[in-house]
Amino acid sequence: MTDATSSLPRRAAKKPSRLAMLTTRFAENRLAVFGLFLVVLAILAALFAPWIAPQNPFDLATLDIFDSMLPPGSTGSENGLHYLLGTDAQGRDVFSSILYGLRTSLIVAFSSVGFSMGIGLVAGLSAAYFGGALDAILMRIVDIQLSFPAILVALVLLAILGQGVDKVILALIIAQWPYFARTARSAALVERNREYILAVRCLNLSAPRIIARHLLPNCLPPLIVIALIDLASSIAIEATLSFLGVGVPVTKPSLGMLISNGFEFLMSGSYWISLFPGFALALVIMGINLAGDHLRDILNPRNS
Amino acid sequence: MSTDMMSKETRDADLGAPVLKIEKLCTWFDTREGTARAVDGVDLELYEGEILGLVGESGSGKSVTGYSVMGLIDPPGRIAGGRILLDGRDLTRLSEEEHRRVRGKDIAMIFQDPSMTLNPTLRIETQMIEAVRAHEACSTAQARRRAKDALDMVGIPSPEERLRAYPFELSGGMRQRVAIAIALLNKPRLIIADEPTTALDVSIQSQIIYELQTLCRETGTAMIWVTHDLAVVAGMADRLAVMYAGRIVEVGTTKEVIEQPGHPYTRGLMGSVPMHETRGRRLARIPGATPSLLHLPQGCSFRERCALADKACTRMPELAQHHQAQSIRCWHPGETDR
Amino acid sequence: MTQTPHLALVPGTAPAAAPAPETPVILEIEGLTKSFISTPGLGGHIANLFGAGIKRQEVRAVSGVDLSVKTGEIVGIVGESGCGKSTVARMLAGISNPTGGEIRYRGKARSKMTRAEREDFALSIQMIFQDPYASLNPRMRVRDIIGEAAVVHGYVTRAEMPAYVEDLMTRVGLAPDMADRFPHQFSGGQRQRIGIARALALKPDVLICDESVAALDVSIQAQVLNLFMDLRDSLGLTYLFISHNLGVVEHISDRVVIMYLGRVVESAPTEELYARPHHPYTRLLMDHLPTLSVERRTHRPIAGDLPSPLDPPPGCPFNPRCPLATDRCRSERPALREVTPGHISACHFDDTSSAEIR
Numbered sequence A: 001m002t003d004a005t006s007s008l009p010r011r012a013a014k015k016p017s018r019l020a021m022l023t024t025r026f027a028e029n030r031l032a033v034f035g036l037f038l039v040v041l042a043i044l045a046a047l048f049a050p051w052i053a054p055q056n057p058f059d060l061a062t063l064d065i066f067d068s069m070l071p072p073g074s075t076g077s078e079n080g081l082h083y084l085l086g087t088d089a090q091g092r093d094v095f096s097s098i099l100y101g102l103r104t105s106l107i108v109a110f111s112s113v114g115f116s117m118g119i120g121l122v123a124g125l126s127a128a129y130f131g132g133a134l135d136a137i138l139m140r141i142v143d144i145q146l147s148f149p150a151i152l153v154a155l156v157l158l159a160i161l162g163q164g165v166d167k168v169i170l171a172l173i174i175a176q177w178p179y180f181a182r183t184a185r186s187a188a189l190v191e192r193n194r195e196y197i198l199a200v201r202c203l204n205l206s207a208p209r210i211i212a213r214h215l216l217p218n219c220l221p222p223l224i225v226i227a228l229i230d231l232a233s234s235i236a237i238e239a240t241l242s243f244l245g246v247g248v249p250v251t252k253p254s255l256g257m258l259i260s261n262g263f264e265f266l267m268s269g270s271y272w273i274s275l276f277p278g279f280a281l282a283l284v285i286m287g288i289n290l291a292g293d294h295l296r297d298i299l300n301p302r303n304s
Numbered sequence B: 001m002s003t004d005m006m007s008k009e010t011r012d013a014d015l016g017a018p019v020l021k022i023e024k025l026c027t028w029f030d031t032r033e034g035t036a037r038a039v040d041g042v043d044l045e046l047y048e049g050e051i052l053g054l055v056g057e058s059g060s061g062k063s064v065t066g067y068s069v070m071g072l073i074d075p076p077g078r079i080a081g082g083r084i085l086l087d088g089r090d091l092t093r094l095s096e097e098e099h100r101r102v103r104g105k106d107i108a109m110i111f112q113d114p115s116m117t118l119n120p121t122l123r124i125e126t127q128m129i130e131a132v133r134a135h136e137a138c139s140t141a142q143a144r145r146r147a148k149d150a151l152d153m154v155g156i157p158s159p160e161e162r163l164r165a166y167p168f169e170l171s172g173g174m175r176q177r178v179a180i181a182i183a184l185l186n187k188p189r190l191i192i193a194d195e196p197t198t199a200l201d202v203s204i205q206s207q208i209i210y211e212l213q214t215l216c217r218e219t220g221t222a223m224i225w226v227t228h229d230l231a232v233v234a235g236m237a238d239r240l241a242v243m244y245a246g247r248i249v250e251v252g253t254t255k256e257v258i259e260q261p262g263h264p265y266t267r268g269l270m271g272s273v274p275m276h277e278t279r280g281r282r283l284a285r286i287p288g289a290t291p292s293l294l295h296l297p298q299g300c301s302f303r304e305r306c307a308l309a310d311k312a313c314t315r316m317p318e319l320a321q322h323h324q325a326q327s328i329r330c331w332h333p334g335e336t337d338r
Numbered sequence C: 001m002t003q004t005p006h007l008a009l010v011p012g013t014a015p016a017a018a019p020a021p022e023t024p025v026i027l028e029i030e031g032l033t034k035s036f037i038s039t040p041g042l043g044g045h046i047a048n049l050f051g052a053g054i055k056r057q058e059v060r061a062v063s064g065v066d067l068s069v070k071t072g073e074i075v076g077i078v079g080e081s082g083c084g085k086s087t088v089a090r091m092l093a094g095i096s097n098p099t100g101g102e103i104r105y106r107g108k109a110r111s112k113m114t115r116a117e118r119e120d121f122a123l124s125i126q127m128i129f130q131d132p133y134a135s136l137n138p139r140m141r142v143r144d145i146i147g148e149a150a151v152v153h154g155y156v157t158r159a160e161m162p163a164y165v166e167d168l169m170t171r172v173g174l175a176p177d178m179a180d181r182f183p184h185q186f187s188g189g190q191r192q193r194i195g196i197a198r199a200l201a202l203k204p205d206v207l208i209c210d211e212s213v214a215a216l217d218v219s220i221q222a223q224v225l226n227l228f229m230d231l232r233d234s235l236g237l238t239y240l241f242i243s244h245n246l247g248v249v250e251h252i253s254d255r256v257v258i259m260y261l262g263r264v265v266e267s268a269p270t271e272e273l274y275a276r277p278h279h280p281y282t283r284l285l286m287d288h289l290p291t292l293s294v295e296r297r298t299h300r301p302i303a304g305d306l307p308s309p310l311d312p313p314p315g316c317p318f319n320p321r322c323p324l325a326t327d328r329c330r331s332e333r334p335a336l337r338e339v340t341p342g343h344i345s346a347c348h349f350d351d352t353s354s355a356e357i358r
Ligand SMILES: Nc1ncnc2c1ncn2[C@@H]1O[C@H](COP(=O)(O)OP(=O)(O)O)[C@@H](O)[C@H]1O
Pocket: A011, A012, A013, A014, B029, B031, B036, B038, B056, B057, B058, B059, B060, B061, B062, B063, B064, B065, B076, B077, B293
């Protein structure tokens, strides 16, 4: 708004229902809808992997060593399986491995984001509501942690904790809760001084009750966006860690580990072993970001 | 200043052609639930140097009337009919580009919230110079001098300092005065002031009223002052127009409307103002709330809240002359409550 | 102000009588003070090493306010924004702690109350806020907004709550079948009634209305003002009615307190104050009050805005804007004196012979 006199007034639209309006506005952006479609597709694929996958890549009995390193579109010599995306060095169907790898990646991402959001919310809302020393201490911890990249924190932790899906999740929770804590706190600081919070303080309700029933629901929208975006970065960090060999164990490969497994063959022409898991990873992350970015725009009160 | 109101005839003779003439203006909003006729057949006239108070409850269509004149109606809104003549030129036929040239030059608007006008990230002087140069080729130094004069005019102390300030460094009242100065920059023919003092303290409000009133008299600028509070415009406006549910229900000189209000709604508004005479008593409130524009009663829109309503009121009354310059849209104008 | 005889006033309702002098004092404050202190913080300290000069700042939002409110009385508090009205209200409502001074409720000092007494006191004083849009939790149904605290504090059981809420809604003029809706489905006036019902749910003795009608249209404002008067009659409530609008306060209050820059500058029974305003600030406020009079008003421009409470002027806090200011006003702060019985004012032009109050 630079031309002062021709600026358009911001008018409050008459809203029918908030959810209906958000849905409509979300659907207006095709890219975001496409992103959401990718995310839903990935979740369904991960959920139903055992039923969709032509082969259980971790059941050694179904593997055929003679089928190793087959290019995409080959047919298995004995079992007659159609290897849509080719096979790897052990003769595993790459398509099936991707479905199962997606499973591991998404489990790690969802559980780490879920827990770090929970911890971040409690810490951030309490810091904002009580202020004072609690706020100062919590926020110093957050500041210190945020001055290191999340991946570095996770890497160091895994070096100490060792390998394992649960360890990766724990490392990611510790690495990521400060983001939620900081966002929750800044949202809560704004809400805390709104009159409805003052009003319930007049009613002498207990602090936990005010935080849980009044502050939390009103601070959630920005956190949902952060959670979505964080989902993408969790997947990426986990993939990086697994690629580096400090993440998930070989028995439970994730997309990152699949990429790592095929890496050594990339130069020898068997590009598919790494490339297709890489595509899958990129598509999921892109989908989340497309949907998340648009969601952030429509949830931002300044844009509505 | 004479407190006598000129009769309609002498006024027409003295003032010549109106600066603004709104004829049968209709501004409608197409919403999911139906078409909201926010402004429905409004007629208004405004002469040089005249102040018109446009009064009504919120949602009655006062701001939409102002936005229509400014050319600020966006979809789902549309001007569904009527003409807006500024010095004889029909604004409803202008292209967006032509409108942009009129806006801020010939017509300026002052909003309730000065942040509608002021960009928080730019110095006052940057914004004011830009506003001058958007409409006129002149040097930065000339534009700056104009900006300083405008700040002087609205009674801002040490304007030189204020020019260098950012909006957040000023108090609310000071920000509103800067917004008013910006409106005055290009010596507009018409100012639309949309509740400019509603958020301010009375002392600042009365100062702003005083300053704008003096300016209109001195420069011949016409002004529409939008408010929900009759008391604010009673001592300032030359004429009053009372709006209800998108229509003008009463219009006349301030003296006529305040001293002999003819429409039951106008009388209700006046009885709602708490003051010395009402002390210790109940206020004569208007029952109910503003009806939704989508579910207006058939006939007179005020029927369901009106103490005088009878069978006749199920047909829409026309705005008819009641007393000299005073016109009223009511089947029972001037009758007292039964 | 000219008489406007055509005004359609409801006849027959006699002016509510001000409480008799022997009515007990329900709420009393003495020397109430609140300072907001901003310290430089870590960043500021570092910036100071480079010569930023960020200092510890103290805002005296309220300094030494005395006030006593009788049972059933409506006391109006008037002043421009920033003069500390809301800060006083919040300290009384118990959502902000005083820096100094004492609050007494039914004769008992707040500092000497037991935990239970203090809780009881907190529930007895309820507040009605200004903004009908910001003062209700947008994500809660009206039933819960009104009834939550009554259940939590054991006034009613969860099962009795819906009926209790419906009763309250009827009392404040809302249709009880709207209890399932969310705040955004109500108009501004209706939302304000929801806020009133929420406060009444705790059966308070005192309602503090902080600019509670300022954001409403005059027609809706009239409805809410009438509701306040009705509730006083039916529930015997005591009000502290905060407003920057002298007209509203004159209409509703028995006694008016004028505040300026964190201090009381004048206080008197309403009729007396409006008939014989003493302090130049009160007179200035009255001059600027818009009325339903068509007389063109000549305005005496006021010199400048309210000074910053960060840096109050020496002497009388009003001296930079006062038309009567003398050298004495610029150096010595006038004390509150009784000018006529029950009428106090803090100005050097007050009758210096009258007894000093403090
Ligand atoms: N963007 C919009 N979309 C739909 N309806 C609108 C919009 N803007 C205004 N309206 C309608 O126009 C009516 C009049 O609004 P407005 O002119 O702002 O009232 P006032 O200024 O008198 O308070 C409102 O009741 C509303 O229903």
